[in-house]
Amino acid sequence: MEKGKYDYPLERSDYLPLEPHKESCSPENFRKWLKTYGKSKRLAVDLFSGAGGLSFGVKQAGWTVAAAVDFDERALETHAANFPGMSLKMDLGNSDERDRLIGLLKGVDIDLIAGGPPCQPFSRAGRSKIRDLVANHNRDPEDLRKELWRSYLHVVEEVRPRAVLMENVPDMGLGDDFFVVRTIEQRLEDLGYATQVRLVDAWHYGVPQHRKRLILLARNDVERFDWQPKQEGFTSLQDAIGDLPNLDPKPRKPVGDRELPYRAPEDPSPFVSMMRKDAPEGLIWDHMTRRVRADDHEIFSKHMDSTTLYSEIPEKLRRYSAEHFTDKYKKLAWNELSRSITAHIAKDGYWYIHPVQPRTLTVREAARVQTFPDWFRFAGTRSDAFRQIGNAVPPLLGKAAAEALAPVGDVQARLGGLQPHWRQVREELAAWAEKRRDGDDWWHLPGEQMSPLSAAVVAVLSGTKLPAAQTDEVLAGVRSRKYLTTKAFENLLETAPTERARTRLERLAPLVDDKAAWQKSRRLEIPERLAFKPAEASLYRLLVGEDLLWVGQGALRVAARLNDSDADRTNRLSDGRVNLVRLVGAGDESAPLRMAALRLLGNSVCSAQRPLCSDCPLSKHCPRKSDASDVSAVEANSKPKGKGQRNRKQSPK
Known part of the structure; x- marks a missing residue:
């Protein structure tokens, strides 16, 4: 050999x-x-x-x-x-x-x-x-x-x-x-x-x-x-594979076989009963894995449990860098879920060490964890089988x-x-945004009026929380400009209503009188040249028409309410983004406009505590709209909280 x-x-x-x-x-x-x-x-x-x-x-x-x-x-x-x-x-x-x-x-x-x-x-x-x-x-x-x-x-x-x-x-x-x-x-x-x-x-x-x-x-x-x-609850690893025959993984000896005797437990878990349906009685197929090295046998049996890091294995037994391979070995736990079975298991089984036996998972055990029944067999060598299992969709998930x-x-x-519901919602959102873009809200939305220069100004001012009127006044000096001259920059600084706003606007100085930098063909270089922070860069790109998801709290709130979800507070970066996807859709021009419109809605009418649903263009589609949606924005803003105004139903947490 x-x-x-x-x-x-x-x-x-x-x-x-x-x-x-x-x-x-x-x-x-x-x-x-x-x-x-x-x-x-x-x-x-x-x-x-x-x-x-x-x-x-x-x-x-x-x-x-x-x-x-x-x-x-x-x-x-x-x-x-x-x-x-x-x-x-x-x-x-x-x-x-x-x-x-x-x-x-x-x-x-x-x-x-x-x-x-x-x-x-x-x-x-x-x-x-x-x-x-x-x-x-x-x-x-x-x-x-x-x-x-x-x-x-x-x-x-x-x-x-x-x-x-x-x-x-x-x-x-x-x-x-x-x-x-x-x-x-x-x-x-x-x-x-x-x-x-x-x-x-x-x-x-x-x-x-x-x-x-x-x-x-x-x-x-x-x-x-x-x-x-x-x-x-969940199906633990022991519920899934605990009935399979114990193997004797002696160093350098084959572990398991294509066919082995199988003795059914007296009280099998529901999962085991499902896996054994239509399988040959008294027989288990493909319960085999790789040979065990002598040093691995010692590690698996004497120096590891499910919490052990590779760096905690005795140094004399390590053959990989503990600095670069922090999770090179992983012993699974009986009472927990397995880690995800991937195609990597075809290369080695160190991520999938059996909870109590000093060996890695077998082909049949990996198939069980993926929810393939015991009658299902895999063509080719053992490595072929591992690769097919790791690449597969778990059948129960597919079902x-x-x-x-x-x-x-x-x-x-x-x-x-x-005519899908979300398509209709997106069309109404885009129509509303197009109307708002032609008015005072132009600087919230991508379009012909939004030059790279205007977008850069909005981005650097985004953390100052200036009132809309003051931001409008600052932007008036650059709205019609395609690039930033020395005179325009001086005027821009003079219109800054606060010292904080002025400090932020001063960050535009590196591109003053650089006419080429502000050309639309080079607009995506601006965030790097001006050292924008990630949130500033995302807002800038959105306003110049880049197709991206703005994962801001306001936009997430709007999307969560329309989806009857709490993902704006629980799973912002995963389910929260999925909620946004339904409202943003795709399209080089329409998607950025809808995304910016959601940001605008979240920062204006769809507030966290007192949403003004009567002013929202999507309220008829919102299962979480306030029961006070008949109160106008003027009435809502003219009365102090808790005085002379009935309580509103708030979004559940």
Whole structure:
């Protein structure tokens, strides 16, 4: 046997071949399959299917997977063995391959398209660079179709299923102000779909691990997404794998096997009963993991519990830098959730050390934590299996998401599509903002009147809390100017109503008489050149028309109230942003305008304690609007708090 570093045998497991499902089919006999096995069934397609975690969740929710597409041969071998229908090797980034898939599905009543396309978030700088290349350097805008989420959307556009389910990591949204997510939602709404985006903790739906995912749902029959209630409590690691046979991980010896005897516990947990359904009685498959090094055996058995850091392991046993690998080893805890199972488990299992046995998790244990049942097997070597499991959507999470898209009675997909509620709200918000932009509120909103210079002045004054009238007076001197001259700068400082405001305005000095710096083509360089703080830079970029989410307390408050949520106080950076997404939408011009309008509303009529709902353009859509919305702004401001005015119902905390 070949030996690697540290005189340790490099072991590759046997290869597990799997036979296709007895009801599988090929493109050549797909039409026959539709008339036989697929007849009268609710059909789904799984794009970027991997081994089939989402496919199995969709199956549990009542669909039959007619076609699955991926580029990984081992994952497709696994999918073909465990599911009926077609398991197709295709590169959906290739337009010819996409067209071939669309041709196969032409005329087929596909009810659901599901999948988790790889979504590389666009940074704001990246989006701006792409726009500049298209506008000024003859870059083909169609190049962006190579992004796989665009390929996913293209299939949806051509097939037009009743429902759509997309799953991805939260960073797909959080990493780029939800730009990709908002773009996808906008495209789906243009097709007549109502949409919903959620950040979901998988353990709420029975998955025994920490795993937060972004779920995007869409449907064109009814605007309704009925999620099942969250599970009370959680499924601990012991509930999930505590029944599996103990293994004897002797140093340098194989650990586990493809087939081992299994003895069912007298009182299995509900999770174990679910995992064992349809599994072979008295047998457990793929309960095997890597060999244990002698030093690892000593660490796992004598020097670690679930709280031990790598730096706390005896130095003589460490072979990695404790400074650079602070969490290189992680022993799991019986009475807690597992850490998230990822594809990294295929490289090594040090993040997944068994709670009581001196070894890493087995293939079957990892599959259990991902909620694959015990009858489900994975083609290829042990490493192939780990990689497929780590890349998969937990089936129980897929089931929960798919159930929210279940048909409602006999309601059919609408030929002309839906007019989604949030689309209407966004249109009304944009119309209100356009009117306000033409009046005294011009400096709160991006538009033709908002030059980079005016935006910079607003940004540096943003922390001074000047009354609107005083800010208006300061801005009057630069409103019509395209760049800052020495004379204009002197006048600007003279109009500063406070010493604090003057000090902030003095920060513009480096760009006085620098005409080129204020050109629109260079507007994104200004925050760095003027050393803006992060909040100032975000406000500046928003006012010059950059498509971003302004995560300020006022805007979050408006979005939370319209979504009947408390995320403005509890989960500002995650669920709070999702609330904003529904109101901001996408679009290079309209999205920044709506975002700025939400900021304006939050800083004016939608205050924390005394919202003036009668002045809010969105009050008719707000389930949390004050019961005193008939009180005018004048009346509200003319009476002191607590005197001569009835109590208002405040937003719940």
